Amino acid sequence: MLFKKLAQVSSLVLSLLLYSNAAAKNLPTQSVIPGGIILIPIKDAAQKNTPQVFFSGRRAMVLRNTNEWIAVVGIPLDQQTGTAAVEIQLGTHTRTHSFNISGKTYTTQKLNVAPKQVDLSSEDLARVEREQPKIRAAMATFSEHEPLDLQLVQPVKGPRSSSYGLRRVFNGQARNPHTGMDIAAPTGTPIYTPLTGRVVDAGNYFFNGNTVIIDHGQGLVSMYCHLNSITVLVGAVLNTGDKLGEVGATGRVTGPHLHWGVALNHAFVDPVLFLERPSVAP
Ligand SMILES: [Zn+2]
Structure with missing residues (x-):
């Protein structure tokens, strides 16, 4: 009974x-x-x-x-x-x-970096061509489980130094637009997981530098680039607030910052849409 x-x-x-x-x-x-x-x-x-x-x-x-x-x-x-x-x-x-x-006009941002990061040597080009499919495959991860939430915590404290969607011109040459959020912070600043997920990739890439990619479920996948150090392993399950690495300046950068990408159905969208909305209208 x-x-x-x-x-x-x-x-x-x-x-x-x-x-x-x-x-x-x-x-x-x-x-x-x-x-x-x-x-x-x-x-x-x-x-x-x-x-x-x-x-x-x-x-x-x-x-x-x-x-x-x-x-x-x-x-x-x-x-x-x-x-x-x-x-x-x-x-x-x-x-x-x-x-x-509907349309939105994103503004242009001009950046200067080392010439070898814009006009790639044949070796670097071959490296990029090897790396792209691996990054794309990780970003295309689709797990059946629902994410615990769809509100994310900003992974690093600091000002957002350039926003999503900027058309980018490196050393006078047009390149792919910016598909993430940049958060400026000194090298060594801890980066925290914004939402429970599983590490699906952790490695060093030509443009992105030291990078971590996390699968949160149902095609919500987040990416952390230019890290000074990675403190997690592929396969690790991280809870919201767990440290995943430290801010750095690896890859194609003008200074230390976190590049944060957030994707749905393999499309990088504006991460700000997942951050807590202000409770009072600005
Ligand atoms: Zn960036």
């Missing part, structure tokens, strides 16, 4: 845990622009299958929320403005959800 009661209570607790899961999560700020995020509620209470959502052929995050789901979709910085659509698969049914991506 007591056992039965306990079983009933624990199954109630379990279902409460399961169903309050997504509802209790803080969602990122929606911003339907290149480099932003769109939140798409999916209502289909009759269906027992969890929907799968795809954007540009890449699986996107879906969170369960009591009687509905919510897709959290990253919009790549190089996405064309205008009409776009996600594909929603529910059981055997597939439908599309269209939305409009």
Whole structure:
């Protein structure tokens, strides 16, 4: 009898845990622009299958929320403005959800670095070509489990020295735009994990220097670059607030800082959308 009661209570607790899961999560700020995020509620209470959502052929995050789901979709910085659509698969049914991506003009930033970091030697070029697929594969990680939350803690205390989306000109030559957030801090400043996750890559790369990549679940993957030292190993599970390394100036940099990248469905989006919103309007 007591056992039965306990079983009933624990199954109630379990279902409460399961169903309050997504509802209790803080969602990122929606911003339907290149480099932003769109939140798409999916209502289909009759269906027992969890929907799968795809954007540009890449699986996107879906969170369960009591009687509905919510897709959290990253919009790549190089996405064309205008009409776009996600594909929603529910059981055997597939439908599309269209939305409009508005434009944003990002400003240009001019930087001067060592010439060999802009005009690459054939050796360095070969190294970059070897490294890119490894970095891309780590950033494309998609784990089925939901992230514990979608609000992140800024991993390093310090001013954000340049923002996401800047068009970059290195030594007078246009290069890829900036797809992360730079946080200025002295070499040796500890970097803390902004949200529980598993280390999927840790290594040294030509442009990114010493780098750590963390998988938080459902395609939310974060990246930490230019580290002076890495203090975690691939496979380690880190909790929010665990140290993962120290700020440095390795790779292509003009000075010590953390480059922080945050990706959804393999698209680097603006990390600021995951930071706590000010409780009072500025
Ligand atoms: Zn950067």
